[in-house]
Amino acid sequence: MFTVSRYVLTQRLKRVKRYPLVLMLEPLFRCNLACAGCGKIQYPDHVLDKRLTPEQCWAAADECGAPIVSIPGGEPLIHPEMPTIVKGLVARKKYVYLCTNAILLERKLNDYQPSKYLTFSIHMDGLQEEHDLAVCRDGVYDVAVKAIKAALKRGFRVTTNTTLFDDANPERVRKFFDAMMELGVEGMMLSPGYSYEKAPDQKNFLKRHRTQELFSHILHNPKRGWRFNQSPLFLDFLMGKVDYQCTPWGNPTYNIFGWQKPCYLLQDGYATTFRELLDQTNWDGYGTGRNERCADCMVHCGYEASAVNDTFGSLRGFGRTVVTTLMPTAR
Amino acid sequence: MFRPSNDAERRQAVDVAFGYRGDVTLELATGEKIEGYIFNRNASASPPVLQLFPKKKQAGTRVVPYADIVTIAFTGEDTATGNSWETWVKKKESERKAEAEQVKADAQARGYL
Numbered sequence: 509m510f511t512v513s514r515y516v517l518t519q520r521l522k523r524v525k526r527y528p529l530v531l532m533l534e535p536l537f538r539c540n541l542a543c544a545g546c547g548k549i550q551y552p553d554h555v556l557d558k559r560l561t562p563e564q565c566w567a568a569a570d571e572c573g574a575p576i577v578s579i580p581g582g583e584p585l586i587h588p589e590m591p592t593i594v595k596g597l598v599a600r601k602k603y604v605y606l607c608t609n610a611i612l613l614e615r616k617l618n619d620y621q622p623s624k625y626l627t628f629s630i631h632m633d634g635l636q637e638e639h640d641l642a643v644c645r646d647g648v649y650d651v652a653v654k655a656i657k658a659a660l661k662r663g664f665r666v667t668t669n670t671t672l673f674d675d676a677n678p679e680r681v682r683k684f685f686d687a688m689m690e691l692g693v694e695g696m697m698l699s700p701g702y703s704y705e706k707a708p709d710q711k712n713f714l715k716r717h718r719t720q721e722l723f724s725h726i727l728h729n730p731k732r733g734w735r736f737n738q739s740p741l742f743l744d745f746l747m748g749k750v751d752y753q754c755t756p757w758g759n760p761t762y763n764i765f766g767w768q769k770p771c772y773l774l775q776d777g778y779a780t781t782f783r784e785l786l787d788q789t790n791w792d793g794y795g796t797g798r799n800e801r802c803a804d805c806m807v808h809c810g811y812e813a814s815a816v817n818d819t820f821g822s823l824r825g826f827g828r829t830v831v832t833t834l835m836p837t838a839r
Numbered sequence: 840m841f842r843p844s845n846d847a848e849r850r851q852a853v854d855v856a857f858g859y860r861g862d863v864t865l866e867l868a869t870g871e872k873i874e875g876y877i878f879n880r881n882a883s884a885s886p887p888v889l890q891l892f893p894k895k896k897q898a899g900t901r902v903v904p905y906a907d908i909v910t911i912a913f914t915g916e917d918t919a920t921g922n923s924w925e926t927w928v929k930k931k932e933s934e935r936k937a938e939a940e941q942v943k944a945d946a947q948a949r950g951y952l
Binding site: 541542673777 | 916926
């Protein structure tokens with residue numbers, strides 16, 4: 509929190525117009541699950557076999573300068589050099605969130621060292637029934653819970669990340685929060701699912717008003733023990749209490765194709781350098797009201813940075829952040 | 840297969856190929872045929888170019904000027920077809936289990952489980 513605050517304030521003092529907050533580093537797209545509707549794995553085999561090298565990963569982190577590096581995929585633990593990649597990022601004092609479905613986690617724990625800079629962010633889309641359905645394989649929830657317990661016992665930082673779709677049951681989601689807190693995870697991250705442009709099914713992904721309704725039911729009167737690893741203003745945004753425009757440069761994406769334009773979800777092309785991404789992307793052509801593909805998007809990779817900007821951009825935003833942090837049950 | 844007859848048609852054809860989630864085969868003016876995945880295109884570059892990962896195992900990417908393209912054929916499987924959430928939910932449980940086992944077996948064979 510202190511590192512991010514100092515970084516954001518420094519950018520604002522320098523009057524930097526567009527700065528990254530989280531580097532979305534995708535070293536591979538190969539996965540050991542095939543979650544229905546996931547647009548990230550829909551490539552031919554020869555593309556799924558490609559990997560970023562550790563040197564490419566570190567260079568991207570150095571070039572971008574974001575204090576936080578999120579490593580999604582694919583399944584990052586499949587990458588044979590992932591421990592080396594993580595070690596290099598931790599040496600650079602980046603806060604690394606290694607996103608994983610945890611299937612391989614318990615087996616690979618010896619390859620990593622606990623550190624305040626390393627968090628395993630476990631993909632968990634709900635209680636057992638919901639999660640196993642979401643990932644299209646029975647038994648994954650139990651494997652993930654076992655891996656979470658093992659990682660926590662070894663002193664690793666562990667959070668969960670949860671994507672919610674049209675069929676989410678608010679009461680079941682609240683029970684899921686209870687279960688994750690009981691497990692002892694440090695915090696939870698939430699996001700509405702995004703309708704991947706190239707995914708053939710557009711019906712089950714959340715429309716904006718439905719997103720706000722769903723999250724209002726889920727997050728209304730939150731329990732004191734729930735801990736979210738997200739800006740409280742982003743949670744307010746999900747509930748429809750505040751409105752933001754997207755900040756796609758806040759979470760730039762680097763993968764085997766290059767620097768993705770304009771964001772983690774849309775793929776309109778690739779830049780060779782981070783500077784080229786910033787300078788040559790038509791940012792005004794994206795966001796709610798500017799692009800039909802952005803109309804219903806409320807995903808954290810575009811709006812968490814907007815919420816952080818609000819915290820540091822106005823007294824009102826700062827005040828609201830303080831209130832919702834100190835009194836989360838006041839929502 | 841697209842056989843664009845002018846620059847505008849070529850740009851359109853490349854855009855469609857860029858959005859395709861499978862391999863395409865380009866026939867070039869030299870007679871060469873390249874099969875691969877188009878991951879980037881820049882119609883406003885001078886000259887306009889696309890980038891693809893060739894299917895044949897080799898390092899790096901191939902940059903192809905739009906002007907060199909004679910035909911674009913969609914020769915690879917569309918990896919997005921039939922992989923939607925709705926399709927999954929509509930399948931009978933027996934079909935879902937069979938498909939899940941297939942995915943699991945593939946991951947096991949590759950050593951990813």
